[in-house]
Amino acid sequence: MLMNVAAMVMANSGILGASTSDVAQNATTVLNETAAAATGPVMDEQLNSLVGGFTSPILSWILRYLHVDPRLLIPIVGSISFFTFAWQFLEQHALDQLEWFMCTVNLRPEDEIYAIISSWIAAQPFAQKSRSFVVNSGSFNSRRFWDPYWWWDDEREDEEDQKEKRGLYFTPAPGNHYFWYQRRLLVFRRKCNREGAGYMSATEREEISISCFGYNPWVLKKLLYDAYTQYNSKEDDKTLIYRGVMKNTWGTAVWQRSVSKVSRPFDTVILNEGVKKNIIEDIQDYLSPATRRWYSNRGIPYRRGYLLHGPPGTGKSSLSLALAGYFKMRIYIVSLSSVAAAEENLSTLFADLPRKCMVLLEDIDTAGLTHTREDNNSNDNNEDNAHSDDDSDRRSGSRRKRHAKEGRLSLSGLLNILDGVASQEGRILIMTTNHAEKLDKALIRPGRVDLQIKFDRANNEISTAIFRAMYGHFDNEQERMQPKHIRLLPGQKGAIISPDSESDSEPEEVKQQREAKYKADVAKEKTKILNLSVKFAKKIPAETFSPAEIQGYLLKNKRTPEKAVEGVEQWCKDTIKEREEKEKKDEEEKKKKEEKRRLRKEKKKKKRQEKKSKKTDTRRAAKRGNGADSGSNSGSDSDSGSDSDEVPPPHSKTRIKEVRSKRRRDDSESGSSSSSNGSSSEDEAPRKRKSKAKKSRKRKQESDSDSCDSSSEGETSRKKSIKSKKSKCKSTKKVSKDKKIPKDDASANDTKKKVESEEPKICVETETEAAASPKSDKTEKVNLQQVEVKCDGRQDKGLLSATQGSAKSGDSGYETPSEEGSISGRRSAANSGAASPLKETTVQT
Numbered sequence: 001m002l003m004n005v006a007a008m009v010m011a012n013s014g015i016l017g018a019s020t021s022d023v024a025q026n027a028t029t030v031l032n033e034t035a036a037a038a039t040g041p042v043m044d045e046q047l048n049s050l051v052g053g054f055t056s057p058i059l060s061w062i063l064r065y066l067h068v069d070p071r072l073l074i075p076i077v078g079s080i081s082f083f084t085f086a087w088q089f090l091e092q093h094a095l096d097q098l099e100w101f102m103c104t105v106n107l108r109p110e111d112e113i114y115a116i117i118s119s120w121i122a123a124q125p126f127a128q129k130s131r132s133f134v135v136n137s138g139s140f141n142s143r144r145f146w147d148p149y150w151w152w153d154d155e156r157e158d159e160e161d162q163k164e165k166r167g168l169y170f171t172p173a174p175g176n177h178y179f180w181y182q183r184r185l186l187v188f189r190r191k192c193n194r195e196g197a198g199y200m201s202a203t204e205r206e207e208i209s210i211s212c213f214g215y216n217p218w219v220l221k222k223l224l225y226d227a228y229t230q231y232n233s234k235e236d237d238k239t240l241i242y243r244g245v246m247k248n249t250w251g252t253a254v255w256q257r258s259v260s261k262v263s264r265p266f267d268t269v270i271l272n273e274g275v276k277k278n279i280i281e282d283i284q285d286y287l288s289p290a291t292r293r294w295y296s297n298r299g300i301p302y303r304r305g306y307l308l309h310g311p312p313g314t315g316k317s318s319l320s321l322a323l324a325g326y327f328k329m330r331i332y333i334v335s336l337s338s339v340a341a342a343e344e345n346l347s348t349l350f351a352d353l354p355r356k357c358m359v360l361l362e363d364i365d366t367a368g369l370t371h372t373r374e375d376n377n378s379n380d381n382n383e384d385n386a387h388s389d390d391d392s393d394r395r396s397g398s399r400r401k402r403h404a405k406e407g408r409l410s411l412s413g414l415l416n417i418l419d420g421v422a423s424q425e426g427r428i429l430i431m432t433t434n435h436a437e438k439l440d441k442a443l444i445r446p447g448r449v450d451l452q453i454k455f456d457r458a459n460n461e462i463s464t465a466i467f468r469a470m471y472g473h474f475d476n477e478q479e480r481m482q483p484k485h486i487r488l489l490p491g492q493k494g495a496i497i498s499p500d501s502e503s504d505s506e507p508e509e510v511k512q513q514r515e516a517k518y519k520a521d522v523a524k525e526k527t528k529i530l531n532l533s534v535k536f537a538k539k540i541p542a543e544t545f546s547p548a549e550i551q552g553y554l555l556k557n558k559r560t561p562e563k564a565v566e567g568v569e570q571w572c573k574d575t576i577k578e579r580e581e582k583e584k585k586d587e588e589e590k591k592k593k594e595e596k597r598r599l600r601k602e603k604k605k606k607k608r609q610e611k612k613s614k615k616t617d618t619r620r621a622a623k624r625g626n627g628a629d630s631g632s633n634s635g636s637d638s639d640s641g642s643d644s645d646e647v648p649p650p651h652s653k654t655r656i657k658e659v660r661s662k663r664r665r666d667d668s669e670s671g672s673s674s675s676s677n678g679s680s681s682e683d684e685a686p687r688k689r690k691s692k693a694k695k696s697r698k699r700k701q702e703s704d705s706d707s708c709d710s711s712s713e714g715e716t717s718r719k720k721s722i723k724s725k726k727s728k729c730k731s732t733k734k735v736s737k738d739k740k741i742p743k744d745d746a747s748a749n750d751t752k753k754k755v756e757s758e759e760p761k762i763c764v765e766t767e768t769e770a771a772a773s774p775k776s777d778k779t780e781k782v783n784l785q786q787v788e789v790k791c792d793g794r795q796d797k798g799l800l801s802a803t804q805g806s807a808k809s810g811d812s813g814y815e816t817p818s819e820e821g822s823i824s825g826r827r828s829a830a831n832s833g834a835a836s837p838l839k840e841t842t843v844q845t
């Protein structure tokens with residue numbers, strides 16, 4: 001059958017012409033050879049059914065051009081598929097089992113080595129060629145460490161070839177990636193772990209690991225060391241800056257590498273040379289190993305602290321960075337007003353500090369640490385000053401609690417973190433502030449702050465130095481700032497041809513001449529800048545501008561020093577004017593704010609007072625109700641008679657006291673008069689009051705009768721009212737009579753005291769309804785008086801029973817003044833409610 005097929009194929013190929021005859025011949029040969037090894041008719045049939053017979057164009061094409069037996073293809077493809085599948089299965093499910101035969105290093109994202117290795121991996125050829133990869137752009141900071149060039153400084157960025165590379169960078173996708181290192185097969189694994197990520201959060205915790213086969217992990221360690229060394233070698237001339245940040249909102253605080261900057265030359269910081277020398281020597285001495293031993297031998301904590309203070313923009317941060325660069329130390333910056341500076345977080349950050357480093361706490365006065373540690377009652381001076389003592393106690397207490405709840409930093413917390421028993425040793429702490437005077441003494445005491453450096457606004461010297469620094473000549477700048485072959489010096493209008501810019505073919509003599517000329521030009525330029533700087537500084541008023549402000553002005557004229565000198569006077573005037581206007585504006589705003597605050601405070605106070613008086617009223621009303629209940633036996637009634645005497649303020653304690661004392665005075669007077677005269681009826685005051693009351697009543701009645709159309713009706717009602725009153729009073733009298741008033745003076749006094757103590761604190765005014773007729777000794781006489789009780793603008797009237805002269809109080813236990821018209825302190829039950837009708841009763845016994 002195969003032969004037939006071959007013959008047919010040959011026949012078919014015959015139509016293609018003579019050129020294919022050789023191929024057909026070969027195919028026949030192959031078929032003949034393979035036919036012997038053929039598996040038999042079953043296979044042929046299968047092939048036939050699969051590809052539509054040997055006559056199909058596919059098979060003929062394979063035979064003709066590939067010279068491969070189609071029957072061999074099937075096992076080959078099958079085997080490849082099998083192995084691929086097996087490998088995938090093994091990788092996915094069995095590689096974990098293979099870990100028994102592997103060494104693995106896992107890298108934690110919190111550690112800097114994670115970033116170092118990620119970057120190293122990203123730079124490897126296998127990562128660049130990976131078919132499955134993730135693309136990153138340099139703008140997304142959280143993935144920045146996958147940038148193979150992330151540690152490169154800004155200068156490198158300028159270079160054209162690097163610019164291209166820095167646009168996008170590719171990293172191996174999550175999964176397993178194989179690569180060779182030191183002739184060993186390694187597996188790089190990148191895994192996305194969503195466990196640590198929050199709900200709906202885009203951030204995932206990535207985990208990376210590198211594994212090698214075998215039991216010896218030397219190759220992994222070598223890889224790690226190599227990557228780390230490579231990284232460090234690139235950082236030699238740089239200052240690495242780390243910032244304390246939160247990993248996520250509810251996560252922990254970590255030091256994250258923020259940026260690496262070319263170290264700032266120390267001489268670019270303009271400061272008194274003596275001060276500079278002092279601080280450098282101090283740190284040098286501190287960092288020497290001998291000093292460390294010295295500290296430990298004497299049990300002194302090995303720490304050093306500096307406080308840099310002065311107005312903004314005077315160079316505090318610049319000095320800190322320059323120091324870090326000078327001593328090749330990493331600098332760890334944390335802002336005390338950030339979330340990372342919560343007490344818990346800050347202590348975590350400090351615990352994670354390396355042994356030798358610099359920590360910069362910026363603007364510590366803004367962190368709410370300006371209060372003293374002893375001052376338990378305040379956290380914020382300004383705020384607290386606005387409150388009364390009580391209020392501030394209460395409020396600051398609650399604020400403290402709130403802050404504690406929020407975990408915000410407290411002064412004692414910070415002190416503990418800085419040099420508590422658990423705090424790290426070996427670091428240099430630099431604190432900066434604009435208001436050193438606001439800081440707590442405990443924070444800046446020796447041991448915490450060993451050296452204080454004051455920064456001032458620019459004086460003549462500093463202004464000169466800033467000018468020179470700005471227009472000083474730097475050889476390396478020329479190449480960068482100007483096109484090739486043209487070196488323009490600052491302030492130079494024309495171009496200076498640099499000595500090395502011409503072609504090598506130039507004669508040596510000419511070269512030297514050019515070099516000499518260049519040097520002369522540079523020297524000339526320097527002298528010019530020197531002179532200009534002196535002129536410039538003279539025009540600037542001393543101690544008025546910060547170096548940052550002057551620098552800002554000079555930057556506007558960075559290539560034209562003459563112009564800068566010319567315009568500086570005007571700039572000074574403008575800046576001062578601007579500043580004054582701003583200050584004025586700020587002042588006004590401040591005043592407005594204060595006014596608002598004051599009004600708010602007053603409003604609150606008023607509200608509080610109203611609330612308080614309301615409460616007191618309610619209490620009084622309740623008491624009155626009680627008093628009326630207990631004193632209902634007195635049968636005192638009230639009337640609707642309206643004596644329109646002015647209502648005194650209800651809350652006036654002094655008024656109550658006045659009234660009481662007056663009454664007591666009256667009592668004693670009347671007592672004495674009664675004792676001498678035996679009667680109070682001769683007293684003028686009660687009589688006056690009585691007539692006054694009568695008059696007012698009369699007036700009222702008249703007005704009532706006016707209001708009614710019929711005067712006779714009014715008269716009738718008046719009579720009725722008087723009648724009813726009389727009858728009521730009679731009943732009262734009866735009740736009062738039933739109650740025998742103790743005649744014993746001592747007991748009367750006791751009772752009086754008791755009543756006085758129980759007497760509600762309200763303003764009471766009395767009007768004698770009727771002058772009681774004097775009674776001879778030991779006859780009791782009850783005088784019902786009309787009493788006005790005024791509380792909170794409400795007018796209550798009640799009846800107070802009074803005894804006259806040496807009359808004694810009854811069982812009811814009320815005060816028994818000795819004169820008519822004095823208050824007995826008895827209030828009728830009817831007076832307890834605001835709606836109670838005023839009652840007026842006249843009783844004579």
Ligand SMILES: Nc1ncnc2c1ncn2[C@@H]1O[C@H](COP(=O)(O)OP(=O)(O)OP(=O)(O)O)[C@@H](O)[C@H]1O
Pocket residue numbers: 268269270271311312313314315316317318319432433434455547548549551
């Ligand atoms: N003494 C100085 N020497 C050199 N440059 C200075 C000096 N003072 C200020 N500058 C320049 O002014 C800018 C601001 O300075 P810097 O941030 O160090 O001031 P600062 O005192 O820390 O300000 P702030 O208190 O607001 O943080 C920087 O660009 C710095 O170069």
